[in-house]
Amino acid sequence: MHRTYVKVLEGVLDANATIAEANREDFERAGVTVVNLMSAPGAGKTTLLERALRDLPGVRVGVLEGDVSTSLDGDRIASLHVPVVQINTEPGFGGECHLDANMVRSAIPSLPLDELDLLVIENVGNLVCPAEFRVGEHVRAMVCSVTEGEDKPLKYPLMFRACDFVIVNKIDLLPHLDFDLERLLANIEAVHPGVGIVLASAKTGEGIDTWRDWLLGVSAGRVWRDGARHVGAMGAAMQ
Amino acid sequence: MHELSLSSAIVETVVRHADGHRVTSVNLRIGTLRQVVPASLEFYFDVVSRETVCEGARLDYELVPARVGCSHCGNEWQLEVPLFVCPECAGSDVRVVGGDEFEIDSIVIEEEEACTAPT
Numbered sequence: 001m002h003r004t005y006v007k008v009l010e011g012v013l014d015a016n017a018t019i020a021e022a023n024r025e026d027f028e029r030a031g032v033t034v035v036n037l038m039s040a041p042g043a044g045k046t047t048l049l050e051r052a053l054r055d056l057p058g059v060r061v062g063v064l065e066g067d068v069s070t071s072l073d074g075d076r077i078a079s080l081h082v083p084v085v086q087i088n089t090e091p092g093f094g095g096e097c098h099l100d101a102n103m104v105r106s107a108i109p110s111l112p113l114d115e116l117d118l119l120v121i122e123n124v125g126n127l128v129c130p131a132e133f134r135v136g137e138h139v140r141a142m143v144c145s146v147t148e149g150e151d152k153p154l155k156y157p158l159m160f161r162a163c164d165f166v167i168v169n170k171i172d173l174l175p176h177l178d179f180d181l182e183r184l185l186a187n188i189e190a191v192h193p194g195v196g197i198v199l200a201s202a203k204t205g206e207g208i209d210t211w212r213d214w215l216l217g218v219s220a221g222r223v224w225r226d227g228a229r230h231v232g233a234m235g236a237a238m239q
Numbered sequence: 240m241h242e243l244s245l246s247s248a249i250v251e252t253v254v255r256h257a258d259g260h261r262v263t264s265v266n267l268r269i270g271t272l273r274q275v276v277p278a279s280l281e282f283y284f285d286v287v288s289r290e291t292v293c294e295g296a297r298l299d300y301e302l303v304p305a306r307v308g309c310s311h312c313g314n315e316w317q318l319e320v321p322l323f324v325c326p327e328c329a330g331s332d333v334r335v336v337g338g339d340e341f342e343i344d345s346i347v348i349e350e351e352e353a354c355t356a357p358t
Contacts (some may be wrong), residue, residue, distance in 0.1 A: 001264060001349050001350070001351060001352065002349070002350055002352060003347050003348070003349055003350075004260075004347065004348050004349075004350050005345055005346075005347055006256055006344055006345060006346050006347070006348055007251070007344070007345050008252065008256050008342075008343040008344060008345050009342065009343070009344060009345075010252050010256075010342060010343050011340075011341060011342045011343075012245055012248050012252070012267075012341045012342060012343060013245075013248065013341060014252075015248060015251070015252075016248075036357055086308075095243065096244065097241060098241070127273070129241055131272070131274075132274065154320070154321055157272075157321035157323075158272065158274060161263070161323070176341075189331075190321070190322045190323065190324060191321050191322070191323055192323065193323060193331030193332075193333070194331055195325060228318050
């Protein structure tokens, strides 16, 4: 018996990347632009989608909902008469805390891709793992709510850096919180200089136009990377 | 972070490269920017490798520090805190040049000595 050194040089997540690439090819063949929407649980992804999807002129949009269990979010989107497929990571996938390329691939046959221009994949609520797993998307957006604290970007730099757009949600709550919005924005800027940011409230509708415009821009092949920051009517929110 | 599924991915790749031979060690390169907990990885690797050629193999890893480079002034520095702004010129056009690896660099396998003597 002797020992032999074998060079491997393979990324641990290469298998996922290969499947993500196959997903991306399927999306592009059907002419669909794909957004991967991520956040911590409860930041407001589904509510922000409900607000934006009501009015996306000229864009046929579909949603892929990812949750560990239940079809609660899928049902909410379905009531908007938007094509939606729910993936639960619990049955068959072991309860994964994120969507991976294989799970998304398993859902592709159920999606009417030829009838869509834009697909939003609402990922499982989790600030850690989804950032590591490409699923075939073109762009990534995340929601960070003001109830999560100013330090989130410093604690989860990978997620904030992985995204092309950050929606700071629940700004209607600012008058009730000891929250330093400028510190959050400075922390986002420090971790991902120039990333697009919108201040929004899914409850009051502030910033939703900008979020909607970003989705329309993505669908038209324009990715909002110019770092344009759109401060919603913050003065009104702070009073 | 879900070290169980990462360990499964490692075992799958290693089994493929081991070509039926017993594996004695797996050498990983883990960038500090990746959200991997090496101790968890070792634990789950032990579990997932049972009844495969990886059973009993040692998981060795090199932790690669996060390094960032400034596209404006060319400065490169090791990232101690997640601030992606150049300490030299305050430029924000920075890129990660190291520390985001997560790869299987190599493995060590046991092979039978070749029998060259005529029978």
